[in-house]
Amino acid sequence: MATDPAVIQTTDLRKTYGDVEAVRGLNLRVPPSSIFGFLGKNGAGKTTTIKMLLGMVRPSSGQARVFDLAADGVDTGVAIRQRTAFVGEEKDLYDAMTVEEISRFTASFYPAWRRDLEGRYMRTFDLPPARRVKALSRGMRTKLALLLALCRGADLLVLDEPTSGLDPAMTEEVLQALVAHVGRAEATVFFSSHQIAEVDQIADHVAIVDRGRAVIAGSLDDLRERYRRVQLVFDGDAPAAAFRSPGVERIRRSGRVLSVLSSAGADGIVDEARALNPVSVDVAPVTLKEIFLDTVVAED
Numbered sequence: 001m002a003t004d005p006a007v008i009q010t011t012d013l014r015k016t017y018g019d020v021e022a023v024r025g026l027n028l029r030v031p032p033s034s035i036f037g038f039l040g041k042n043g044a045g046k047t048t049t050i051k052m053l054l055g056m057v058r059p060s061s062g063q064a065r066v067f068d069l070a071a072d073g074v075d076t077g078v079a080i081r082q083r084t085a086f087v088g089e090e091k092d093l094y095d096a097m098t099v100e101e102i103s104r105f106t107a108s109f110y111p112a113w114r115r116d117l118e119g120r121y122m123r124t125f126d127l128p129p130a131r132r133v134k135a136l137s138r139g140m141r142t143k144l145a146l147l148l149a150l151c152r153g154a155d156l157l158v159l160d161e162p163t164s165g166l167d168p169a170m171t172e173e174v175l176q177a178l179v180a181h182v183g184r185a186e187a188t189v190f191f192s193s194h195q196i197a198e199v200d201q202i203a204d205h206v207a208i209v210d211r212g213r214a215v216i217a218g219s220l221d222d223l224r225e226r227y228r229r230v231q232l233v234f235d236g237d238a239p240a241a242a243f244r245s246p247g248v249e250r251i252r253r254s255g256r257v258l259s260v261l262s263s264a265g266a267d268g269i270v271d272e273a274r275a276l277n278p279v280s281v282d283v284a285p286v287t288l289k290e291i292f293l294d295t296v297v298a299e300d
Helices: 046-053 072-080 099-107 115-124 138-151 169-183 196-202 222-225 267-276 288-295
Strands: 008-017 020-030 035-039 061-066 084-087 156-160 188-193 206-208 213-219 228-233 248-254 257-262 282-287
Touching: 008 046, 020 046, 020 206, 020 213, 035 169, 035 196, 046 061, 046 156, 046 188, 072 084, 072 169, 084 288, 099 115, 099 138, 099 169, 099 248, 115 138, 115 282, 138 156, 138 169, 156 169, 169 188, 169 196, 196 288, 213 282, 213 288, 222 288, 228 267, 257 267, 257 282, 257 288, 267 282
Parallel strands: 035 188, 035 206, 084 156, 156 188
Antiparallel strands: 008 020, 008 061, 206 213, 228 257, 228 282, 248 257
């Protein structure tokens, strides 16, 4: 069965600044109508990747394609940006305008502007139409920037740390708005974040990026199905065991306990573990937070 063409596709994408490799061999595939969480610590290369996808920065090598168009082409870059709404971490807005004025100003550039969604998000986000942008709190500025992006009728929303500056209640409003928007508009959302809980809550696909490369990528449901932790307990100190089964990602020893993180289920590891004569064997599913901590933080 043929798969739908990817909305975003990168192949061995690299960006170097002097001696620093900000992005090094990044491979991504973002399917249409998905909410794709681009998860990584600060400095992992997320913002640089977004800039290359939007044609704001040229890659040093490799390729980035959006809507199957080359992101670094002059004409193709314009075509990509016409179909894409971007909200950066800085939330740049015209401070002298009121909320209503900046909405009308932005709408004048987009024939597909959704007045119905504008009214809905004005109410949902509790934005004061007559207040000047410069008088808005950081959280309100974030919600206004998201409103301007959501109402454009764009096929792709690219969001860099979209909940930055929001309190927990506002964060929940924004996350639910993104989920509802994808359901109504059949748009694709690509959002970078270092907040694991947010990605886990709304994303259906995820890439975990570390030092400019994707260490894990795929459907979140698939990751939850494949990843398991096998914990072995012994009478004495745990042995320094090696496992030949596929998918062994990390082995940890702590006293009597040997813990194995697997990305290919647990059956093979459990079969091998019997030869070690453990007192007990426990198999448990793994959360996205655990996967992140074991594949990124544990490498530091």
